[in-house]
Amino acid sequence: MGSVFRVLVLLAVLNVCVNAYIPRFLRGRPKGGFLGSPALDSHDKLSLSDVPGAQWFNQKLDHFDTEDTRTWKQRFFQSCAIKSKILFLMIGGEGTANPIWNIKGTWIDYAKKHGAVCLQLEHRYYGQSHPLLDTSLENIKYLSSEQALYDLATFITAKKLEFGAEKVIIFGGSYPGSLAAWFRIKFPHLVDGAVSTSAPLLAQxxxxxxxxxxxxxxxxxxxxxxxxxxxxxxxxxxxxxxxxxxxxxxxxxxxxxxxxxxxxxxxxxxxxxxxxxxxxxxxxxxxxxxxxxxxxxxxxxxxxxxxxxxxxxxxxxxxxxxxxxxxxxxxxxxxxxxxxxxxxxxxxxxxxxxxxxxxxxxxxxxxxxxxxxxxxxxxxxxxxxxxxxxxxxxxxxxxxxxxxxxxxNSSFISRAVAHTNEGYGARNYTQDRIVFVNGGIDPWHYLGITKSLPQAPAIFIPGTAHCANMYPASKDDPPALVQARVQIGQLIDQWLK
Structure with missing residues (x-):
């Protein structure tokens, strides 16, 4: 009877494994996260051997509880210049941070022009950045955009000190684009400019x-x-x-x-x-x-x-x-x-x-x-x-x-959304030294800033998709996308003067 029972249990487990599934596209998010990988093919001079290895940063678990001294290891990748007074930081989002971004992408082109160090910080609870043993409700309560912003602030402060850096530019696409905009609100003294791409700023x-x-x-x-x-x-x-x-x-x-x-x-x-x-x-x-x-x-x-x-x-x-x-x-x-x-x-x-x-x-x-x-x-x-x-x-x-x-329940979610809009200001944006970039085909532009503000320009690219300007240039890119990349580069030049 014991062996029969073990077989039945095994079959039950296998049945759960077979039946369990997650749609490949859920809540606007494909598996792996909103931002894909930049093109890297056999015609590239770059190869996987150029991809930097993972490094780890000692991060505080709860930035809002001074009595909680627990820490964890947050993953990041570093590339481009070995040492520089200029730091470029790509903000990680709701998926695994891909080190291919540290060797290719439009931000790398900008970094090479200015001789910047390129840093990519993985978002807490995603990829291999695991603050706690699992994602149970008790443990996942430390996952929030606010905690992530303080992760960024702690990391940037440490890296500025390490490199003696004088200028920092941050980049983010999709949810990280929102984080880039919100970071400029919360910590304007830590960064000199932000490129916020395909960023939904209105919680809804x-x-x-x-x-x-x-x-x-x-x-x-x-x-x-x-x-x-x-x-x-x-x-x-x-x-x-x-x-x-x-x-x-x-x-x-x-x-x-x-x-x-x-x-x-x-x-x-x-x-x-x-x-x-x-x-x-x-x-x-x-x-x-x-x-x-x-x-x-x-x-x-x-x-x-x-x-x-x-x-x-x-x-x-x-x-x-x-x-x-x-x-x-x-x-x-x-x-x-x-x-x-x-x-x-x-x-x-x-x-x-x-x-x-x-x-x-x-x-x-x-x-x-x-x-x-x-x-x-x-x-x-x-x-x-x-x-x-x-x-x-x-x-x-x-x-x-x-x-x-x-x-x-729905009432809880409505209160949470209202709290987010109150905390970040939604589309009532007042900070400068930021550019908002959106594509006309991308549905997420509906919740973003698509028209220039007095203190912050917006670049709206007709006919382009989610985060299109962040990927490597292609000969098939429409003129508006080509021009958008040029405009972003010119803004970065101004911020670094």
């Missing part, structure tokens, strides 16, 4: 504008009289028509290669299915032609032209079949056997507190930050989007309770 529970920008971006695709957005809406309508019947659900399971049967009574599964299929388009729009690819990267060749080319191609069948074709393309691209949509499986994955879990790549941590600071839930509540009203705001806020604790 119901980020309805995300899908509105997705719709506008998909509208940039032109193919005769066909409309990509109309085809997507028609496909979602067809799914809604098929769901009530057993035959219809079987058809959907086959067409979209679903991992499980659809239970019409599981409303969260249904919302998660619609959200997952919408994610096929959200991710493509957010990173459309952004030059983040490196050798062997997946999905970077799939663009708005690709998915809309499928959705408007009548030879592939009706709109529902074309929608399924897009999903099948994604499954093939990411080597996935089937489309998982079970809400419970996703929640189980995000509840895992171990540093060895799938959620530890950042999915659990970023979800926690959205629940306790930012919101930024991309609901389908707007009328101006193509995915129907299939994953409303309640679907997103409920996840905070289901993953973490019942206290994380």
């Amino acid at each position: 529970v119901n980020f309805k504008g995300y899908l509105e920008v997705v719709q506008n971006s998909l509208d940039t695709f032109k193919s005769g009289n066909e409309s990509c957005n109309d085809a997507i809406t028609a496909a979602n309508t067809a799914i809604q028509i098929l769901l009530p019947t057993h035959a219809g659900r079987n058809q959907l399971k086959s067409m979209f290669r679903l991992c499980n049967d659809i239970d019409i009574h599981e409303k969260k599964d249904i919302a998660n299915l619609f959200s997952t299929l919408a994610g096929n388009f959200e991710g493509v729009v957010q990173y459309n032609k952004d030059n983040r690819a490196f050798e062997g990267a997946k999905g970077t060749n799939i663009t708005i032209d690709t998915v809309c080319g499928i959705m408007t191609n009548r030879s592939l069948g009706d709109e529902l079949h074309r929608y399924a074709q897009v999903n099948n393309l994604m499954l093939k691209t990411y080597s996935e056997k089937c489309t998982d949509f079970k809400y419970g499986n996703m929640i189980d994955s995000l509840r895992d507190v171990s540093w060895t879990s799938e959620a530890a790549e950042g999915g659990r941590q970023w979800t926690y930050q959205t629940c306790t600071e930012f919101g930024w839930y991309q609901s389908s509540d707007s009328e101006a989007q193509p995915f129907k009203h299939t994953f409303p705001i309640d679907f997103w806020t409920q996840q905070c309770q289901d993953i973490f604790n019942i206290k994380f």
